Amino acid sequence: MPQESGRNYSIPPSAIDKDSAPDPRHRPLDQSTILPPHSLSAFLNKIIDFRRTFKKTTTMTVTKTTPAGRQVNVLFVCLGNICRSPMAEGVFRNVASSHPLISEIDSAGTGAYHAGESPDSRTMSTLRRHNVTNYEHAARKVTKQDFLDFDYLLAMDKHNLRDLLDVRESVLVSMNKSAPASRGTKGTRAATAASLAASGEAGAKVAEVRLFGDFGAGGVLHERVGGGEVVQDPYYGGVNGFEEVYQQVVRFSKSFMDYLEKTQGSGSEN
Secondary structure, eight states: OOOOTTOOSOOOGGGSOOOSOOOTTOOOOOSSOSSOSSHHHHHHHHHHHHHHHHHHHHSOOOOOOOTTSOOEEEEEEESSSSSHHHHHHHHHHHHTTTOTTEEEEEEEESSOTTTTOOOOHHHHHHHHHTTOOSOOOOOOBOOTTHHHHOSEEEESSHHHHHHHHHHHHHHHHHHHHHSOOOTTOTTSHHHHHHHHHHHHHHHHHSOEEEETBTEEGGGEEOSSTTOSBOOOOOTTSOHHHHHHHHHHHHHHHHHHHHHHHHHHOOOOOO
16 A cells, blocks of 8 residues: 555554544444444344455456555545445545546445435435435444455544554564564564564555645645544535535545555556
């Protein structure tokens, strides 16, 4: 995945601004489980897996590759996965349709409040009003596997961002613990170098976590993780709030594509 030199994307939550108002539904992302292992959750998981598989089979077919042979998978994340992140996914599918840099596109939530449900009717009506009519989705919760399957996890607000950064850190820790230790080098400079190399290798395999609004006009990436524009949750408001979300994610989608084209090339064949 593209990464600017000298920039550390594993920034602790304390480094992120905390000026956004708390959402009454927000709770820290439970890293120990994705959905409780009772029968209802198991049933919902089967529905989600089926619909996600269906989405993959109907996702755009990309025949070209980037100059480095690298396409990216993108996951949009909000709280419940029924308002903002589905809006972002639907818009981005439209903006990035058939683009050679993009492979899989999906969305998820940090909470399982609406697992298995379709997006909010106001999200869908807003998309239809802007001629995005072929989008379907079943809400699901973010999993640790998502950090390995996707190249970018793009959060809608700073609460989502903090939760995702926490999970990303735990994924990195797990990967480093499972890496084989160098024999006979404990406490030596070689051991330190090996540990740093393993950490860097793990980081290269784990998704980059960013605020969607960190990608500004012209593909300029905000110098600080979480320093960009926030997409506020329109859940408790009216239709106008959903229209505002739509306009934001359209801008961010174009900016993100500009960023990818600047950092990875257009992906077109020479």
